[in-house]
Structure formats: C-alpha cells, structure tokens
C-alpha cells in the first residue's frame with residue numbers, strides 16, 4: 001500500500017511525520033480503530049498512544065461522537081451558511097475556557113494559529129512576533145522558523161519558500177528562558193505584537209513550563225503592550241476543562257485550539273475577550289474566513305466531545321492517574337535495565353527521552369539518543385504498542401485505555417529494554 005501511495009502522494013503521506021523517516025521502515029496503514037486500539041491493514045492490533053496526535057481523549061470511534069456525525073450527515077454536510085449548532089458549541093467552549101468571550105471556528109490548528117497572529121498584529125498595530133524554538137504552531141509561513149514536530153524530525157526547521165521578509169518578523173526565543181525573551185523585547189522595543197507559545201510544549205517531546213515562566217511572559221506582555229497567545233491545540237480540553245490557562249492559573253489574550261475541539265474531525269478555533277475578537281471581520285478590520293468553517297459534521301462531533309468532557313470532569317483525573325501509572329511503570333523498567341532516560345509528563349501528555357539531563361528546551365530535547373529511540377520505537381511496535389515515530393513527539397493518553405492495557409505497555413517496555 002505504501003509503494004502505491006508513494007506513486008501518487010509525495011512521500012506516500014499527507015503529513016510528513018507519518019512517513020517513519022525519523023525511525024526508518026514504512027508507515028502502518030490503519031484499517032480501523034476502536035477505543036484504545038488501532039487495527040492495521042496486516043491484521044495487527046496496536047495499543048494507540050498517538051490518538052490522532054491528541055484529540056481521541058475518549059477513544060476511537062467513541063459512540064456519542066460517531067452517532068452525532070451520522071445523524072448530522074443525513075441532513076446535509078455543508079452549507080456555507082450559519083447553523084444553530086455553531087452557537088451551541090461556541091457557548092459551551094466559552095463556558096469551559098477561562099477569559100474568553102467569543103470564539104471563531106476554522107478547519108485546523110494551522111489556521112487557528114495563523115489567524116490568531118494576524119489578529120494580534122492587527123489589534124496592536126505591530127509586526128513582529130516571538131515564538132519559541134521547538135514549538136510548532138502549524139505550517140503557515142511565520143511559524144516555520146525553528147519549528148518542532150516533523151520539521152525537527154526531518155532536520156528542516158527553516159523551510160525554503162518562506163521569504164526573508166516573513167522570516168525577519170519572527171523572533172526566536174529559547175523555551176523556559178525568560179531572560180532571553182526580555183532581551184528580544186529590549187532589542188525590538190515597540191515592534192512586537194505578541195508572544196505565541198505552547199504553554200506545555202508537545203512538539204519537542206513533552207516539556208513543561210518552568211515555575212514562573214508563563215507568569216513571566218504574562219507580565220512582559222502587560223508591560224510592553226503585547227498579546228500573549230497560548231497555542232492550546234494539544235493542551236486545550238486535555239489538561240483540564242479550561243486547558244493550560246486553568247491548570248496554571250494564567251490568562252492568555254488569545255487562545256488557539258485544534259483537534260480536540262472537533263472530536264477528531266478537521267476543526268480548529270481561536271478565542272479571546274470581546275475587545276480583541278470584535279476586531280475580526282465582519283465586525284472589525286482584520287480579515288479571516290473559511291467556506292467549511294463551522295462545518296456541521298465537525299461541529300456535531302465537537303459538541304458531542306465537549307459535552308462529555310464538560311459533564312464528566314472526572315475524565316481529567318482518570319487521565320492523570322493512568323498517565324502517572326504508566327510513567328512510574330516505564331521509569332522503573334528503564335532504570336532496572338540501566339537505560340539512560342528522562343521522562344517528562346504533564347497530565348495526560350508524556351514523553352520518554354533517552355538522555356539523563358533535564359529536558360527543558362529544544363537544545364536539551366535534541367540531545368536525546370536517536371539510535372536508542374529508533375530501536376525503542378520498533379521494539380514497541382513489534383510488541384503491539386504504537387508510539388509516535390519521532391522522539392520529538394508526545395504520547396497522548398486516552399481514557400479508553402484500561403489498566404490491563406497500561407500493564408501490557410509496561411511489559412512491552414520490559415521486553416524492549418532487555419533487548420536494548
């Protein structure tokens with residue numbers, strides 16, 4: 001199947017990190033998925049720790065989500081006109097997330113972040129932005145400067161095709177280094193519209209913000225008339241009902257969402273307080289649009305998903321407990337087998353780095369032993385456990401995982417660790 005795909009799709013995939021280039025071999029082709037499991041076209045069952053890179057918090061083919069999509073599809077799949085369900089999901093999202101009054105739906109995380117930055121530039125009247133090395137905010141031009149995720153896996157963090165004119169307005173800072181951010185602001189006084197950050201980085205493995213770091217950014221933004229943008233494409237509706245803003249008690253000015261908010265359908269969104277959101281067309285001068293934005297199938301899936309997270313907030317505690325159990329189990333096995341490692345975890349986001357130094361930014365993430373990672377990845381796959389095919393990615397835990405599944409995974413780590 002991969003050979004056939006390669007003939008008609010560049011690299012055989014529609015998004016680079018799927019290609020297994022970082023770990024060697026050829027990608028798994030999925031036939032179907034249910035709960036915590038993927039079934040591939042060769043008939044193997046795999047425990048899934050990617051979960052579509054985050055959104056499957058409640059597991060694959062979750063019945064309320066599937067049913068909502070089926071029922072909606074029977075009534076038409078796109079109109080390019082307003083529908084009531086868009087207001088319903090907007091009301092719910094606004095009630096769950098701190099510090100936002102209005103939300104606009106788009107079709108991907110890329111669009112959400114791209115639009116958020118345009119809005120920040122329009123609102124502040126300034127051009128430059130600060131982003132952090134190793135953070136990924138989608139593939140729009142301004143962000144393909146030392147981006148994480150696939151861009152790091154393939155060693156092409158700065159993409160040809162991004163003009164020098166665009167690149168010069170993106171200032172790069174080191175994650176978790178507030179002095180570095182201060183120096184950039186000092187050197188570009190009055191020119192910076194916003195700071196955009198993954199409040200928990202998930203695209204260079206999982207990296208938590210150091211104590212005080214997010215608060216430091218908040219203060220710097222307030223002092224310098226800059227907006228703080230939290231890219232919560234991974235963390236939103238996962239780390240808590242209200243995402244990282246709630247978890248860390250920090251208010252962002254604009255929040256970006258993706259993936260989760262569509263229950264696995266192609267959705268993104270960005271949200272802010274009234275005075276910022278009212279700057280968007282048709283109310284304000286900043287233009288942003290989309291034929292399929294607010295698509296009824298995507299809204300139906302998203303509404304089913306958010307409703308369940310909102311009415312069962314104990315999901316977040318269960319996710320935390322399951323991930324902590326996995327963390328402890330893997331750490332114990334790797335230590336017993338004298339395998340150098342660092343495990344980072346926040347809530348249900350976790351990653352295993354094969355290096356003993358603390359992993360706090362892109363440079364320390366890049367120090368991990370990639371040969372060990374490759375062997376680990378393929379060993380786990382052979383044992384029936386699918387983790388992301390790159391050391392620069394995070395594992396996402398789903399509530400569909402049972403403790404037997406977690407024990408199965410820890411056993412798999414044991415087999416691989418012994419072989420390593």
Ligand code: PMP
Pocket residue numbers: 053107108109110111113136137138139149198202203231232233234258259268
């Ligand atoms: N922001 C973050 C934090 C992401 O992890 C991603 C995708 N992994 C994006 C933005 C881009 O989202 P999408 O792939 O839906 O365009």
